[in-house]
Amino acid sequence: MSDHKYVPSSKIGKWFDERLPLLSLGAHLREYPTPKNLNYWWTFGGILTFCLVAQIVTGIVLGMHYIAHADMAFESIEHIMRDVNYGWLLRYIHANGASMFFLAVYIHIFRALFYGSYKSPREVIWIIGMLIYILMMATAFMGYVLPWGQMSFWGATVITNLFSAIPLIGESITTWLWGGYSVDNPTLTRFFSLHYLFPFIILGLVVLHIWALHVPGNNNPIGIDIEKPSKDTVPFHPYITIKDLFALLIFLIIFVGFVFFSPNILGHPDNYIQANPMVTPTHIVPEWYLLPFYAILRSVPDKLGGVILLFASIFILLALPWLDRSKVRSAVFRPIYRQFFWLLIIDVLVLGYMGAMPAEGTYLLIARVATLYYFIHFLVVLPFISSIEKTDPLPMSISDPVLKG
Secondary structure (H helix, E strand, O other), X not given: OOOOOOOOOOHHHHHHHHHOXXXXXXXXXXXXXXXXXXXXXXHHHHHHHHHHHHHHHHHHHHHHHOOOOOOOHHHHHXXXXXXXXXXXXXXXXXXXXXXXXXXXXXXXXXXXXXXXXXXXXXXXXHHHHHHHHHHHHHHHHHHHHOOOEHHHHHHHHHHHHHHHHOOXXXXXXXXXXXXXXXXXXXXXXXXXXXXXXXXXXXXXXXXXXXXXXXXXXXXXXXXXXXXXXXXXXXXXXXXXXXXXXXXXXXXXXXXXHHHHHOOOOOOOHHHHOEOOOOOOOOOOOOXXXXXXXXXXXXXXXXXXXXXXXXXXXXXXXXXXXXXXXXXXXXXXXXXXXXXXXXXXXXXXXXXXXXXXXXXXXXXXXXXXXXXXXXXXXXXXXXXXXXXXXXXXXXXXXXXXXXXOO
């Protein structure tokens, strides 16, 4: 990794770079010193960038043919599937791309939790990442409404109704979201507009996320600070780009498998029935990636209490850098934290399964226990572990574990 400033060789390049240093920026990104021990869990940042671009591109084209009207939305989806050239492919890429996007983001988040990438000096990176995640959930929910099937309509009715539980302003917010006194054509129009807008806000936040990452630099599996450049770093290109491209190729094989062989397996059959306000589905569920939060929402019998827990379960993640006060980042050197990390993963999976089940009997009891542990993990377990855990000794350099092995 050279530390000299990049200077274009041609006169046109020099002239352009003096006025808009894009060429220098490109050179900086290529030569950016990156920890040489990054494993494949770090490739999901690049995979997520690909997913976002794919969703925006396919979404723009689909938006050209979609009609945001309660009487024509469902038929416009059928038109896209049957009459638009490769419309079926675009829709399946977009629909399954949302699931792949969330799969990648959950792996990205849990990787950060395991290796302590939310700790100082990377708190701002983590907070921006959580804001991206919140906007992703809002965008995905509104996108789920657009096909205007049974699950779209009733999902919108249930979720927007929750806002009415907020004291003083709840009814006004609900009426504004609906554009009237129930979910109808104005609701669909609002959701389409916001669904189209939010990905570009997400794109802006992703730029900030990457910018903030380049200030302290990448974390690494060992979780120790490194000097840039040094023997512990390699240039981003070609070492990291080749690894990212290989991981993206494997990811695309799985993605394409869903698109071409099981495009509807992650959807709900009821959403292939046109929305009917007079017929309520037996069991109203959101998409799989929202199920853990849906289980938390339903675990409380009081509507306001459920809404409070729902928002608390999301915003508690923003406070994570200050809840976990351990000086050691990586769970590799935190034996107690490592056990509770796996327990948290099991808890989230249980919540996801309970969110897909009816809110009654044993399912409801398990959901309440899992919800209780979710909050105990962040509010009690993490601060307590931080104060009593005896961590393993850290190496002086990321090369030590390799060279001494």
